[in-house]
Amino acid sequence: MKSSILVVGGAGYIGSHMAKMLAQSGHDVIVLDNLSTGFRDAVRYGRLIEGDLADQALLDRIFAEDDIAAVLHFAALSQVGESMREPALYYRNNVANAQNLLDAMLRHHVRRFIFSSTAAIFGEPESTLIDEQHPQRPINPYGRSKRMVEEMLADYDSAYGLRSVSLRYFNAAGADPEGDLGERHDPESHLIPLVLQAASGRRNHIAIYGDDYATPDGTCIRDYVHVWDLCSAHLLALEHLLADGDSDAFNLGNGTGFSVQEVIDTARRVTGQPILAQTQERRPGDPAVLVADSRKARRELGWEPRFEDLGTIVEHAWEWEKSMTRFGEVHRGGNNNP
Template sequence: MKKKVLVTGGAGYIGSHVVRQLGEADYDVVVFDNCSTGSPNSVLHGELIIGDLADVDRLYQILAQHEFSAVLHFAASLIVPESVARPLDYYANNTRNTLNLLRCCSVMGINQFIFSSTAAVYGEAQENPVTESTPTLPINPYGRSKLMSEWLIQDYAKASSLRYVILRYFNVAGAEPGGRLGQMSPNATHLIRAACDAALKRKPEMRIFGTDFPTPDGTGIRDYIHVEDLAAAHLDALRYLEQGGESQILNCGYGQGYSVRQVIERVKAISGVDFPVIESDRRPGDPACVMACAEQIRKVLGWQPKYNDLDQIVYTTLAWEKRKDGLISI
């Protein structure tokens, strides 16, 4: 019999890629998503239920109707500047709703949990690449809301039979190479997506936020991971828990950093468009440099990334955005 899993936020960018891979691996998938930022068209496998994690009664009802062996929790708000402007919304949607979900898992006896966390929990790291034991000192409400969720999961696990894998994402980008999935949000703020928007003339220019960071070219440095490799890490984590693995917190990145200027230059080169770039002040809550030490995820889960290449990430993003514009066929 197929194993049935619940995926919250499975209509979103990362969640939809995981749902596709779960379906292809013959899991029975139920997606629970309010589709505030995700798209029903992105759910290529399983059943989509429209709902919000703030609605605890509805959530209990859904879990009672199914026998889930595991929960993969993606649903969250994730824009750093927005979290600074609207912190209460972030604590409600990220932290409180994780608590709601854990309460439901407790009542229903679901004891395998995979959580979508973030490198933002590290804040302005004093060491790079950061390891899982690097102190967690988030500098914005987004990072704090996710770290608080991690604490909820860990504390509940100590008091129960719950086993978890918390995956701390670095900068996720790219799209499914077959052209079926990618970012659907019309207002995505990710750097590579913003650069592709400028290259496709959707916007007249793009902005660099901060050129005075203590980095070689003055712009922020990030570790970019292809969404397909990140999705595969979730399936590895699920199989790990199914085999009785102990709870883990693992970084998801490549251990290779690129500056904002370097990324923009690759988008220009691959697109063949020399779009205007405007230099602006730093945004609140942005650290100078964050790169992953990803040795543990390879060791513990046997994770083997296939798309560890900035050009491949840019190429698949650009191809997806062109498909959305109808410039090339799907």
């Protein structure tokens, strides 16, 4: 039986891109998703199993019926504000369900796991460039839930020999360069798709939360990494584990950062649309600069991002936005329904 890669949360933004890259790399792909935030029509590469990580009988059946070589986890809830209002939901889904998955893996002797982690584990930054040694002081339940899983993974490696790689994202952005897949969140909270929704007419304006930061143009600087480059890091991490590599963790970003104003100006140039921007009050807890130091991933995984230029990231996202809309008319083909 040919071994497969299980992509949990593979109907979502990053997971669906990962399934495509795995399939194009010759892997047999199985996607497990409960479609609570993912989209059935995003699973174009691999076999979809609709189900939840809370269903231990389903997990046992998947591992019993298929020869799973490794598991990639993209199934966490990720809205910071929601995690503050509903922490129980986040600990149940992000922590308890992750443990269900890890325990099922152990029962079926699968010991390679790649975890989609986050820069939110670091909390308020103590330096503008954040490397893997930066203190971890998450300030919300979302970040704490991710840190808990990373700690769990270290213990599972020590006790049970389950090897893992945790990849900490800063700001995933862009869309499939071939236009097959893209970003669809409801509600949307990421800057680049919000700006492009203002360009396409899906929203009236884009808000700039503070223009008086200690940055060249006064707006916050953030690190945007193309979703396809994120997936390439996961593929390298998978190859590392398949070659019996040790557990590890890596920060993923472009290492430079772009300001909110730069993103808006780039989107205006790419789209040819005016894009109304309105400056509002700063949001509490927004640091001026938040950028990843990803030299370890480049050095130890051999990660070489292809799409570091902001214009290219926005161009790919704009092609996806245009496919989803006709300047204000939302395309209804993509939803959670069968």
